[in-house]
Amino acid sequence: MTKCPCCSGKDFADCCQPHLLLKVKPLSARAMVRARYCAYALGAGTYRDFLVRTWHPGTPQKVNAADLTNDNLQWTGLEIISAEQKGEGARVEFKATFNDSAGKLHTHHEISLFRREQGVWLYVDGRVSES
Template identity: 40%
Template structure:
């Protein structure tokens, strides 16, 4: 019997009904917030290829395909999201909680996304 697994981006939806279709490239996120959630889940599941493919090439750094550190992503809270249709950009304000070397941490970021060829890409973010 297969174990039902909740999606890393929320404990309210099962992974196969949430971010897995994005990670399998069978579905595209319809909003920047959906892309943000799928990218958070990709970090939690160490899906580096997905992270790279959903990052705008103009700002994407070089990534190793190996997991580089021992980070356990614990929880994602979306504070708000908004879109500027005139500039084809959207923003997601979120808090991500993670454990590293036995210590809990919180990262607050306002991510900026751009819409290209009908799909959303991560552009950059301001971390505080």
């Protein structure tokens, strides 16, 4: 069995994989952050459908196909710092680490906002602070 890339310690098949295959809806925004992280970590090209579908339709599409298929980055870890849910909205703060194509380590520190629509958590926006 393969451990899930989201650092949950669970097997991929019991963690984010069913979400990425669009078989099971993540029940929380926290689970959505994990699944979206995995989509990037595993090569966003593979799970492009998942990323596109979990984008809130009212969000200006800052991401284009080139970004989603950028496999030059090697994602190395995810740490969820906090997750709050209020009604149909949620806010998740996390840090994800990656190596760029030159092998330099970066930390992507983001506060993501989610909105639940028809039982599905959708990514609305994120505030990024490079640290």
